[in-house]
Every structure is written in structure tokens, then in C-alpha cells.
Amino acid sequence: MLPPRMADLERVHARLLEWYTSNARDLPWRRTRDPYAILVAEVMLQQTQVDRVIPKWHAWLARFPTLADLARATRADAIRAWQGLGYNLRAVRLHTIAQQALTDYGGRLPRDVEGLLQLKGIGRYTAGAVACFAYEQPVAMVDTNVRRVLSRVFGWDPRTVDRLAKSVVPVPSAYAWSQALMDLGATLCRPRRPLCLVCPLVADCGGPRPRALPANSEETAAEQFQGSRRFYRGRIVQLLRDVPLGEAVALADLVRHAGGRRDLVHELAADGLVRIDSAERVRLAD
Numbered sequence: 408m409l410p411p412r413m414a415d416l417e418r419v420h421a422r423l424l425e426w427y428t429s430n431a432r433d434l435p436w437r438r439t440r441d442p443y444a445i446l447v448a449e450v451m452l453q454q455t456q457v458d459r460v461i462p463k464w465h466a467w468l469a470r471f472p473t474l475a476d477l478a479r480a481t482r483a484d485a486i487r488a489w490q491g492l493g494y495n496l497r498a499v500r501l502h503t504i505a506q507q508a509l510t511d512y513g514g515r516l517p518r519d520v521e522g523l524l525q526l527k528g529i530g531r532y533t534a535g536a537v538a539c540f541a542y543e544q545p546v547a548m549v550d551t552n553v554r555r556v557l558s559r560v561f562g563w564d565p566r567t568v569d570r571l572a573k574s575v576v577p578v579p580s581a582y583a584w585s586q587a588l589m590d591l592g593a594t595l596c597r598p599r600r601p602l603c604l605v606c607p608l609v610a611d612c613g614g615p616r617p618r619a620l621p622a623n624s625e626e627t628a629a630e631q632f633q634g635s636r637r638f639y640r641g642r643i644v645q646l647l648r649d650v651p652l653g654e655a656v657a658l659a660d661l662v663r664h665a666g667g668r669r670d671l672v673h674e675l676a677a678d679g680l681v682r683i684d685s686a687e688r689v690r691l692a693d
């Protein structure tokens with residue numbers, strides 16, 4: 408797969424970083440650069456949802472405020488404190504990492520990926536996350552969300568993303584870039600029914616255009632239905648349903664995703680289902 412052209416890449420960087428400036432989720436581990444606190448967050452986030460991690464992360468850091476505190480605790484203490492997070496082996500891994508870092512590195516976590524990988528229990532993803540989020544190193548880290556976003560945007564085979572991700576990291580903004588990819592993957596570029604209409608990268612994205620209606624087993628009937636007035640009216644309403652509350656979509660973008668049927672958007676407005684404002688932005692009627 409070809410790397411993106413430089414001009415295209417710069418535009419993707421600019422658009423995603425600008426979007427992140429006003430849409431970043433306010434997550435507590437983004438307010439610290441403490442490598443240990445970031446390590447704890449990343450290990451918790453590997454198999455647990457953000458909302459469930461937040462209180463557990465605070466509680467863990469209250470119980471073991473530093474890496475040395477964790478290293479000096481017993482394994483059983485760590486397992487107990489992990490309660491409610493599931494996949495308890497992660498507590499053992501964290502505890503082992505803390506002990507090894509205390510013995511081998513005087514209680515500090517190494518700054519670069521190679522050094523971090525020396526710690527048993529730290530894999531590529533976690534090493535990248537700590538190097539980037541704690542030490543602002545320009546490295547990539549690829550989890551499921553980031554893999555999906557990058558493969559869609561750049562049209563890459565998902566199996567090649569781990570190898571290629573580094574080539575698109577903007578060196579001065581690596582931290583924001585990776586956090587932004589995660590936010591985009593979690594909020595708009597979702598696995599199913601991505602919200603392409605409000606995505607900052609929609610014009611640059613090489614991914615497949617979203618289907619507005621869920622696939623069903625009656626493909627033939629669906630194909631006949633496609634192109635019909637009712638089909639596109641349904642699609643327009645479905646697309647607008649997916650738009651986060653309080654947001655609107657540019658009429659031109661909506662039309663592009665609705666077979667060019669501008670007339671149907673106006674028809675829906677006349678019917679009172681949608682509202683088009685004076686800036687030609689469309690939302691469901693309130």
C-alpha cells in the first residue's frame with residue numbers, strides 16, 4: 408500500500424489536530440505526564456472501557472501513588488486492588504513491572520520504546536503509549552481503534568497498520584495525534600455505523616462510504632429499493648439520527664451521502680422531519 412502523499416498527510420494532520428483541540432475527551436490520565444500513572448491507565452484501558460477505568464484509576468493511584476509503592480506491596484494487594492476491572496492477570500503484570508523497574512531502573516520507567524520493552528509485561532502497544540504520553544516521544548501505538556481509523560483513512564490493509572503507523576506520526580504533535588486517533592475511533596470512526604458526516608477527515612478518507620442502513624439478508628430486495636425516493640428519505644433521516652445531539656451537518660455533505668438527492672432533504676424539511684438553517688446546516692427537527 409502506498410504511503411499518503413505529503414500534502415495529503417499534512418492536511419490530515421491539520422484537520423485531526425484541529426478537531427482534537429475542541430473535541431478531546433477530558434480524561435484524567437491526559438492531565439498528567441507521570442509515566443507510572445500513564446502506564447496504569449494504559450494497562451487498565453487495554454480490556455476495560457474508559458468509563459469504568461476512570462474511578463478505578465483514581466482508586467489505584469490513591470492506594471499505590473508511586474511505582475515504588477506498588478513494587479513494595481504484595482502481589483495479593485495488587486490483585487485485591489484490581490477488583491472490578493476483570494482480566495486480573497493485568498494486576499500481576501503491573502506489579503511485576505513495578506518490581507523490575509525498582510530493581511533495574513531505580514524506580515523509573517525507561518523513556519524510550521526499546522528500554523520499556525525490556526520490562527517483562529510491557530508489549531509494543533504499552534511501550535509506545537508510555538514513551539509517547541509520558542515522554543512525548545514521536546512513536547506510534549496501535550490498538551484496535553487506532554488500527555481501524557488508520558486503515559480507513561489511508562486505505563491500508565489493517566494487517567499492515569502496525570508497520571506503517573510510525574510513518575504518519577507528526578513529529579511535533581505525536582501526543583495529540585495518538586490521543587486524537589483514539590478519540591476519533593471511540594466517538595465517530597466507530598466499527599459499525601461510523602459518523603462520517605461529522606468526521607473532520609471525511610473529505611480525505613480512503614475508507615468505504617458508510618452504509619446508512621444496516622445490512623440485511625434480503626439483499627436483492629434492498630438493491631431494488633436503493634435509488635428509490637423512500638430509500639433516500641430513510642437514509643437521510645438515519646444519517647441525521649446518528650449525528651450527536653446539538654450538532655448539525657453541512658447540507659452539501661449530507662447530499663453527497665444521499666445519492667445527490669438535495670430535493671429530498673428539502674422535501675423532508677417541508678414535511679417537518681428535518682430543519683435546514685440559514686447556514687445550510689441540517690439537523691433533525693426538534
Ligand code: ADE
Pocket residue numbers: 434436449452453457550586589590
Ligand atoms: N484507550 C487506550 N488508551 C487510551 C487513552 N490514552 N485515552 C483514551 N482511550 C484509550
